Amino acid sequence: xxxxxxxxxxxxxxxxxxxxxxxxxxxxxxxxxxxxxxxxxxxxxxxxxxxxxxxxxxxxxxxxxxxxxxxxxxxxxxxxxxxxxxxxxxxxxxxxxxxxxxxxxxxxxxxxxxxxxxxxxxxxxxxxxxxxxxxxxxxxxxxxxxxxxxxxxxxxxxxxxxxxxxxxxxxxxxxxxxxxxxxxxxxxxxxxxxxxxxxxxxxxxxxxxxxxxxxxxxxxxxxxxxxxxxxxxxxxxxxxxxxxxxxxxxxxxxxxxxxxxxxxxxxxxxxxxxxxxxxxxxxxxxxxxxxxxxxxxxx
Amino acid sequence: xxxxxxxxxxxxxxxxxxxxxxxxxxxxxxxxxxxxxxxxxxxxxxxxxxxxxxxxxxxxxxxxxxxxxxxxxxxxxxxxxxxxxxxxxxxxxxxxxxxxxxxxxxxxxxxxxxxxxxxxxxxxxxxxxxxxxxxxxxxxxxxxxxxxxxxxxxxxxxxxxxxxxxxxxxxxxxxxxxxxxxxxxxxxxxxxxxxxxxxxxxxxxxxxxxxxxxxxxxxxxxxxxxxxxxxxxxxxxxxxxxxxxxxxxxxxxxxxxxxxxxxxxxxxxxxxxxxxxxxxxxxxxxxxxxxxxxxxxxxxxxxxxxxxxxxxxxxxxxxxxxx
Numbered sequence: 001x002x003x004x005x006x007x008x009x010x011x012x013x014x015x016x017x018x019x020x021x022x023x024x025x026x027x028x029x030x031x032x033x034x035x036x037x038x039x040x041x042x043x044x045x046x047x048x049x050x051x052x053x054x055x056x057x058x059x060x061x062x063x064x065x066x067x068x069x070x071x072x073x074x075x076x077x078x079x080x081x082x083x084x085x086x087x088x089x090x091x092x093x094x095x096x097x098x099x100x101x102x103x104x105x106x107x108x109x110x111x112x113x114x115x116x117x118x119x120x121x122x123x124x125x126x127x128x129x130x131x132x133x134x135x136x137x138x139x140x141x142x143x144x145x146x147x148x149x150x151x152x153x154x155x156x157x158x159x160x161x162x163x164x165x166x167x168x169x170x171x172x173x174x175x176x177x178x179x180x181x182x183x184x185x186x187x188x189x190x191x192x193x194x195x196x197x198x199x200x201x202x203x204x205x206x207x208x209x210x211x212x213x214x215x216x217x218x219x220x221x222x223x224x225x226x227x228x229x230x231x232x233x234x235x236x237x238x239x240x241x242x243x244x245x246x247x248x249x250x251x252x253x254x255x256x257x258x259x260x261x262x263x264x265x266x267x268x269x270x271x272x273x274x275x276x277x278x279x280x281x282x283x284x285x286x287x288x289x290x291x292x293x294x295x296x297x298x299x
Numbered sequence: 300x301x302x303x304x305x306x307x308x309x310x311x312x313x314x315x316x317x318x319x320x321x322x323x324x325x326x327x328x329x330x331x332x333x334x335x336x337x338x339x340x341x342x343x344x345x346x347x348x349x350x351x352x353x354x355x356x357x358x359x360x361x362x363x364x365x366x367x368x369x370x371x372x373x374x375x376x377x378x379x380x381x382x383x384x385x386x387x388x389x390x391x392x393x394x395x396x397x398x399x400x401x402x403x404x405x406x407x408x409x410x411x412x413x414x415x416x417x418x419x420x421x422x423x424x425x426x427x428x429x430x431x432x433x434x435x436x437x438x439x440x441x442x443x444x445x446x447x448x449x450x451x452x453x454x455x456x457x458x459x460x461x462x463x464x465x466x467x468x469x470x471x472x473x474x475x476x477x478x479x480x481x482x483x484x485x486x487x488x489x490x491x492x493x494x495x496x497x498x499x500x501x502x503x504x505x506x507x508x509x510x511x512x513x514x515x516x517x518x519x520x521x522x523x524x525x526x527x528x529x530x531x532x533x534x535x536x537x538x539x540x541x542x543x544x545x546x547x548x549x550x551x552x553x554x555x556x557x558x559x560x561x562x563x564x565x566x567x568x569x570x571x572x573x574x575x576x577x578x579x580x581x582x583x584x585x586x587x588x589x590x591x592x593x594x595x596x597x598x599x600x601x602x603x604x605x606x607x608x609x610x611x612x613x614x615x616x617x618x619x620x621x622x
Contacts, residue, residue, distance in 0.1 A: 188402040188403075192397060196394065207416070211405075
């Protein structure tokens, strides 16, 4: 038996993923969800430029035109028209603005508040922790839809109220998860070392604790965008969300539900848009979680 | 001996829990001069670390409280300072190196950012001067190519290297007192020897008073000038390192020395100290070591022995040397 030349590269062990900032290197981006999110984001931002028509322009003569691939469809309205003859494609494009804006705003607002509460509770512990966590538990036991309905009935439905109603409930998830993270970080020596070096509460929270929870916040934010979009759609469907005539996917489904048997596209297409966006965000969130922090499985 | 940098008198720290009050530190007194190293030796739970944390007033609150004593640093009583004054003193006057280099650096920031932080805080440096000083500090702890290392993250460094970085941050001020809480326990033996050499070098350069916590008497012999042996929250024996090794006065110190395995010694098995470390929540009325002590007298079980001088700068708490 002869000794064979061995390619040294073949012997090299895969680089160990040591403790430290997780990198996105070496993990392929999930192109399909990233693509879907990117397309919807682009459409939302550029809706006025890309859309073929005016989302509010009615044309009663062109009511219930089917999509272009149906027998009576035409390129004038690629996805057909609704019961007031408004162009469906245009309205779905404008609907993306509402859904994504509500989703991102609510998630960032809730994320900021929840992270602050979680950091404070985890850092100070004791009574501060007990008080903040009781409020968090109480909040988590309150249904989002119910609160939003109450808000819509009392102060009237509006874009801002939807964002507020969702954020008021949503922050609690962040608070709880971040607090857990902070509690385990507090046991680590670098926090003790920072204290010994003379760092005060503010410095320790902002420089040492918060940066170490960013991965978790990022994962949670991505996973929750989809959830917020669904809640907003549900609210709009119930008439407690974005008030008409602003095109929102939820209210578009509601408007079309009486005509499902004759004009299926009026309800179906906005529903499909919701499905695609939410699915994309969830897949992206799952991927981020697995890449950044596999410990977060339960989220 | 010159005047002491740190002078601790009757320091007591208690931990209040559901199971009673634990006297984690009970009437501890010692002093350390500039350029001198005091070894703090004892088993786990003997109060070594709690003593160190008490010096910088960072005992885990609200369960632990410093209940009595005086800690003078350059003549100023630290226990009388406000929390804001204490924050200023921490790092600038007293620095500490902890045991575990794997978790004593923040994993999300580069070495450079972490070393620059205390330097910027203590010396109000910015920009180029700050970067240069950070690189200089890494050089001072014998890290090769410091400028390149500043861009690394903690996980790219070995345990020994990380502990050097922690050392660099500790001398950023530089402080008057350096407390090293088992800094070499988790390092390889060869790395350990290098690190101890480095600590001595830093100490000489900055004339640091140093408190070196360890349970390794071999390390004590290498780096310490004096040794304080702790048992059950008290210092049972304190003296020059040579005296402690050649003429230990307290039976516990003697037992510790006998427990060191020696190469070539004709022993069938290692000597261990009989019995368990004491339950600090239920210390006996007399000497805490009495239940495990081969020479315990009737009196040892009733009364706690006072500190008795047994030589120049050498004292013990034991009735065998009783007044």
